[in-house]
Amino acid sequence: MERPIAGRPAATSTAGVEVSVVLPAYNEERTIENTVRVTLETLESFLPADAFExxxxxxxxDDRTxxxxxxxxxEDSRVRHFHSDRRLGRGGALEHAFEAADGETLVYFDTDLATDMRHLEELVECVRSGEYDIATGSRWMPENVAHRPAERGVPSRVYNTLVRFFLRSDLRxxxxxxxxxxxEAFDTLRYEVEDNHWFWDTEMLVRGQRYGFRIREFAVDWEPKGDTKVDLVRDVLGMGSQILRTWWQLSVRPRITRRVTIFAGLLLTVFALALMTLYIDPSEVLAVLGQTDPTLVAVAAAVYVLSWPLRGVRYRDILNELGYRENTGFLTGAIFISQTGNLVFPARAGDAVRAYIVKARRGIPYPxxxxxxxxxxxxxxxxxxxxAGVVLVGLAATGSLSDIATVLANGVSGGEVSVSPEDVRTVAYVAAGVGIVAIAGVFGIALSARADRNLVRSTVGRFSSDSYVEYVVDIIDQFVSDLQAVAGDRTAFSRVGVSSVAIWMLDVVTAVIVLxxxxxDIDPVVLVGVSFFAVSVGNLAKVLPLSPGGIGLYEIAFTVFMAALAPISPAMALAAAVLDHAVKNAVxxxxGVLSMLLLNVSLTTAVEESREISDRERELAETDS
Incomplete structure (x- = not known):
């Protein structure tokens, strides 16, 4: 928590103070005293002694700072100390200090004094005179380009080029x-700026231009001091993602209206169905439909529909364990929308849509x-x-494992349907690997929940020594602790586990009805057992993001193991796989489209709602502090 600024209560305003200079300090015990002394002397050279702080x-x-x-x-009443027991980030520290400052002109510069202090008067007077709302020094003006080492100069050039291109900034x-x-500029922009670390001042400048504030950029003499803080974690993970986030908020979301959202949803439907033709011969689908009992196909679709409310219930239970109470209907709709996105984009990119929906509409943090x-x-x-494991044990008990070994060695061939041994082994290896990783992951999370050592912090620390690591680690910590909240609670684990079993039982029943x-016409017991194995292996195999929606891998796995383990021809097995996947994708x-309409997932509305949520979060944070 923050304590009042040393020297005077935080709420007191000092008459006569026109300029407030903030020095962001993190472990600066070796330099802070000299920096404050130089700052006071420089300000005294052009301002009355009582006109600044x-x-x-x-x-x-965590040092002597x-x-x-x-x-x-x-020792000096013009010096104030704003202390925080926790890391706020550079932007967060500046924002809180500016809020408590008494001056109408708010200034900050880095405590290493890399910028020549002879420019301070120009910086202050640009704003203090009322001629400009914002002023900033620049190391990249044509008339005075700073000489920087390659490890600093190249990333800086690339970064500023990206900001100019994506965020349409006129600054260098x-x-x-x-x-x-x-x-006035600070009070207007502070609630718009979301970053609280290194990107804070960039976002202030970019949003300031969008608001029409008068901005002065002028050349400064600058000399790098100390070790570089450029590293992979901060510059790639942090700054790059913030540029994309701001670009989305400023340039994309305002243009996406409800009409555009509905049109995109319909286009998504056509695109998803069209993609199926890249992996499945449409003539085969039509031939299969011509041979099926439409009533049973409708029953299969209805059974699969029943699994979706269960998905909503399971997701509700997961969020409950994380401290969020949400409506099952809303969550089911969010899952529908995200899964529709997963049909189109590889690597389950549609999952990000769900994270966005629950953040914008319900205020659940992205981590x-x-x-x-x-x-x-x-x-x-x-x-x-x-x-799959249970069925595999059953096959071993009945001596049917030899059939699996044969299909792994020889593949499947019958009529016009042929699956090579290489494709069969690829599916088997992916399925086995994914299953092992899933089981190992759960054990790892459960064990880490009982560990005293913070493995996340120590692991990430190996890749970066920069202070930004703390910011990144806090996010990862929240992510991991949320995983542990469910994996480490036996009751929650059991409840979510039962829901998962019910969901996938209905998935298998859908495939059986399609058959x-x-x-x-075979023994129902054999059919159900083989279907459990074929559907399980198929779904494990399609986790590998080789195609949108896993189309292709699922069909291979289903066809191969149905043909190998049941008296069904490869052509019939492929037809069942095609129809089964088609029914599930159609549902x-x-x-997904109906959920977009019912939930009114208009990004224009979401922008306003997320802004209100952000404002409430800020107010609560300020109240707590």
């Missing part, structure tokens, strides 16, 4: 730690949203791996 925004330091800052604040340097804001998805996936994989609809797509 210097605030040390000390951001959760807090003690030094307290001492300087006690967005990250020079030498900026000033008018109180928890993705963690809940991961939990759901783990239970899916565990269930179908368990189903009966095709006129398959998914129709449910």
């Amino acid at each position: 210097v605030i040390i925004a000390e951001d959760g330091c 807090p003690e030094i800052a307290d001492q300087m604040a006690a 340097d967005h990250q020079c730690g030498f900026k000033a804001f008018s109180r 928890s949203g993705f963690a809940s998805l991961a939990i759901e996936r783990v239970f899916d994989l565990l269930t179908i791996a368990g189903m 009966f609809a095709l006129g398959v 998914t797509v129709v449910g």
Whole structure:
């Protein structure tokens, strides 16, 4: 928690203070005293002694910086110390300090004094005079390009080029730690800016341009000091994702209206169905439909529909364990929409849609949203791996494993249908590998929940020594702790597990009904057992993102094992696989489009709702602090 700024209560306003200079400090015990002294001397050279204040925004330091800052604040009433017991991030520390500042002109610069302090007067007067709302130093102006080492210069050039291109910024340097804001500009932009770390000042500049604030960028003399803080974690994971996030918010979402969303949903339906023709011969589908009992096909579709409310119940139970109480109907619709996206895009990219929906419409943070998805996936994989394992044990007991060995060695061939041994082995290896990883993952999460050591923090720390690691690790910690919340609770684990079994039982029953609809006439016990194995292996195999919706891999697995383990011809097995997948995909797509309409998933509406949620979160955070 934050404590009041040393030297005076946080709520007190000092008459006469026009300029507030904030120095963001994190473990600066070796430099902070000299930085404050130089800052005071420079300000005194062009401002009255009582017209300014210097605030040390000390951001959760674990060295002597807090003690030094307290001492300087006690010795000079113009120095104030803003302390935080936890890391706020550079942007968060600046924002909180600016809020508590008394001046109408708000200034900050990096404590290493890399920018020549002779430019401070120009920076202050640009805003203090009222001529500009925002001022920023620049190391990349044509008349004065800073000489920077390649490890700093190249990433900086690339970064600024990306910001200019994606975010349509007219500025050349967005990250020079030498900026000033008018109180009006800061108060307007602070609630729009979402980042609280390194991207904070870039977002302030970009949004400031969109609001029409007058911005002055001027060349400064700049000399790099200290070790570079450029690293993979911060610059790729952090800054790149923030550029894309801001581009989406400013350039894409405002253009997506309800009409566009509905049209996109219908187009998605056509596209998903068209993609099926890339992996399945349409003539085969039509031939299969001509031979089926339409009543039984409708029954199969109805049975599969029953599994979707169960998916909503399971997702509700997962979120309950994470502390979120949501409506089952809403969650079922969100799952429908995301699964429809997964039919179109490989690597389950549609899952991000669900994380977005629950964040924008219900305020569930992205780490928890993705963690809940991961939990759901783990239970899916565990269930179908368990189903395959149980049938495999049964096959071993009846001496049928030799049939599997034969099909792995020789493939399947019959009539016009042929599956090579290589394709069969690929499916088998992927299915086995995914099952093993799923089981190992659950054990790993459960064991880590009991470990005293923070494995996430130590592991990520190996890849970066930058302070941004703390920001990244906090997000990963929340993700992992959410996984552990369900995996480590026996009751929750059992409840979600039972739901998962019921969901996949209905999935298998759907396939069995499809087989009966095709006129398959074999022992129902054998048919059900083989169907359990074929559907399980098929779903494990399609986890590998080789094709949208797993179309292709599922059909291979289903065809191969149905033909090998049951007295069904390869042609009949392929027909069943095609129809089974078609029925399930059709239900998914129709449910996805209807859910888009019923839930009114208009991104324009979502923007406003997520903005209100963000404002409430900020207000609560400020109240707690």
